[in-house]
Amino acid sequence: MAEYIGALDQGTTSTRFIVFDRSGSVISSAQKEHQQIYPQAGWVEHDPEEIWRQTQRVIQETMESRSLQPKDLAAIGITNQRETTVVWNKKTGKPVCNAIVWQDTRVASAVAEFSAHGGQDRYRKKTGLPLATYFSGLKIRWILDEVEGARQQAESGDLLFGNIDTFLIWNLTGGKEGGQNGGKNGGKNSAHLTDVTNASRTQLMNINTLHWDQEILRDFNIPIQMLPEIVSGSEVYGEAQLAAIAGVPIAGDLGDQHAALVGQACFKPGEAKNTYGTGSFMLMNTGEKPVFSNFGLLTTVAYKFGAKPACYALEGSIAITGALVQWLRDNLGIIKNSSDIEALAQTVPDNGGVYFVPAFSGLYAPYWQDNARGIIAGLTRFANKGHVARAVLEATAFQVREVVEAMAKDSGIELDVLRTDGGMVVNNLLMQFQSDILAKPVVSPRVKETTALGAAYAAGLAVGFFKNTDELVANWKEDQRWEPNMNEESRERLYHFWKKAVTRSFDWVE
Numbered sequence: 001m002a003e004y005i006g007a008l009d010q011g012t013t014s015t016r017f018i019v020f021d022r023s024g025s026v027i028s029s030a031q032k033e034h035q036q037i038y039p040q041a042g043w044v045e046h047d048p049e050e051i052w053r054q055t056q057r058v059i060q061e062t063m064e065s066r067s068l069q070p071k072d073l074a075a076i077g078i079t080n081q082r083e084t085t086v087v088w089n090k091k092t093g094k095p096v097c098n099a100i101v102w103q104d105t106r107v108a109s110a111v112a113e114f115s116a117h118g119g120q121d122r123y124r125k126k127t128g129l130p131l132a133t134y135f136s137g138l139k140i141r142w143i144l145d146e147v148e149g150a151r152q153q154a155e156s157g158d159l160l161f162g163n164i165d166t167f168l169i170w171n172l173t174g175g176k177e178g179g180q181n182g183g184k185n186g187g188k189n190s191a192h193l194t195d196v197t198n199a200s201r202t203q204l205m206n207i208n209t210l211h212w213d214q215e216i217l218r219d220f221n222i223p224i225q226m227l228p229e230i231v232s233g234s235e236v237y238g239e240a241q242l243a244a245i246a247g248v249p250i251a252g253d254l255g256d257q258h259a260a261l262v263g264q265a266c267f268k269p270g271e272a273k274n275t276y277g278t279g280s281f282m283l284m285n286t287g288e289k290p291v292f293s294n295f296g297l298l299t300t301v302a303y304k305f306g307a308k309p310a311c312y313a314l315e316g317s318i319a320i321t322g323a324l325v326q327w328l329r330d331n332l333g334i335i336k337n338s339s340d341i342e343a344l345a346q347t348v349p350d351n352g353g354v355y356f357v358p359a360f361s362g363l364y365a366p367y368w369q370d371n372a373r374g375i376i377a378g379l380t381r382f383a384n385k386g387h388v389a390r391a392v393l394e395a396t397a398f399q400v401r402e403v404v405e406a407m408a409k410d411s412g413i414e415l416d417v418l419r420t421d422g423g424m425v426v427n428n429l430l431m432q433f434q435s436d437i438l439a440k441p442v443v444s445p446r447v448k449e450t451t452a453l454g455a456a457y458a459a460g461l462a463v464g465f466f467k468n469t470d471e472l473v474a475n476w477k478e479d480q481r482w483e484p485n486m487n488e489e490s491r492e493r494l495y496h497f498w499k500k501a502v503t504r505s506f507d508w509v510e
Contacts, residue, residue: 077252106224
């Protein structure tokens with residue numbers, strides 16, 4: 001019997017393949033970054049073919065590093081950057097253009113156009129989402145309208161859409177029309193599907209029925225034949241065709257933030273996690289009925305395991321957190337490595353009155369202001385690069401507090417403790433400040449790779465590698481805890497000036 005479970009974690013900046021044992025411990029892993037493409041201000045793209053090449057490499061490296069064979073893996077789960085949009089030709093397997101990344105703002109004029117008739121929330125009761133540049137639907141529309149020949153090919157049935165999960169499953173199970181695979185369509189073609197969590201991020205799926213919504217498809221002028229089949233996040237979709245994992249069932253599919261919720265074993269209503277990555281994303285489990293937000297949050301599908309009912313979540317999405325550290329490194333050259341920011345921030349005792357609002361792609365939750373832009377406020381001759389570094393880290397914690405407050409108002413549940421994961425959790429200064437500004441304990445789990453772990457859990461449940469979610473809850477162990485030690489006056493003064501700085505970023509783009 002196979003001893004391990006695999007997870008493919010395709011993120012905004014890199015692709016990883018990780019092999020876990022039953023306890024959730026990492027056995028082997030490999031990771032490769034891919035290029036971030038910025039054709040013009042506000043545009044962010046990835047090359048889907050580069051991502052597919054990196055996927056094959058990390059799988060091979062992970063398997064070879066521990067001399068693993070396909071028979072050692074019970075199944076593989078996939079997790080992915082969610083709203084990033086790929087459209088490709090099903091006969092050639094070639095994308096018609098680069099993937100449009102979730103951070104991209106090129107559809108801002110379309111958001112304004114649709115919001116002018118019915119408001120920003122015209123589809124919220126159906127999709128749980130406000131009109132925003134964030135989601136996949138209007139990105140598909142842009143590709144069909146702006147890429148030469150794309151609409152004609154789509155209407156004739158030659159083009160397929162998917163978020164990155166769909167593109168990878170399609171390639172892993174054979175690729176190209178007529179590829180050999182064990183997909184859901186009789187083995188003739190690769191499996192063209194997506195799970196309910198990813199589908200809920202397109203703004204094309206009705207969150208109540210879990211089916212594509214005909215009215216929104218008509219409004220956006222998107223042919224339904226290019227959309228993937230919507231399935232649960234935990235079932236066998238097909239078998240891998242790559243030599244390194246040949247015949248291993250592909251059996252889990254969750255958007256990255258939903259996967260982290262599962263990896264953190266937040267299976268009860270009221271349990272929540274926050275992932276600190278390129279952006280930061282807080283999800284709270286709200287049970288089997290969607291809770292619609294009045295305070296700037298998103299309603300999303302948390303997960304659906306096989307034939308069991310879907311569970312829902314409230315989500316606070318923050319566009320820029322870890323990406324701000326990368327910007328400080330790559331665009332300003334103030335630090336050489338991302339990890340250097342903590343030491344630089346520790347050269348000063350506080351932020352020196354400096355606040356950094358990273359509205360590079362507008363502001364997401366709870367504001368949803370596409371026309372906001374990044375600002376640094378409170379600068380004096382006293383300010384130095386240490387203050388800027390500290391302001392960069394504090395910006396993450398301030399934005400998370402805004403989401404936590406919105407979540408308490410929407411759900412009626414006060415958070416007892418914040419479960420955290422993601423790359424920034426290793427930054428002790430940030431985690432302590434997060435606890436201080438929330439006045440709540442902050443904890444991190446023993447297994448840091450919670451996103452990949454969640455995908456592995458979904459796949460393992462599908463094939464019986466894990467019995468049930470109780471087994472996953474038993475796996476969760478606390479590793480580190482930060483307790484608040486800031487007085488209330490200091491906390492509220494800092495937060496007051498943050499809120500003041502945020503308002504200065506509004507309505508910058510005219």
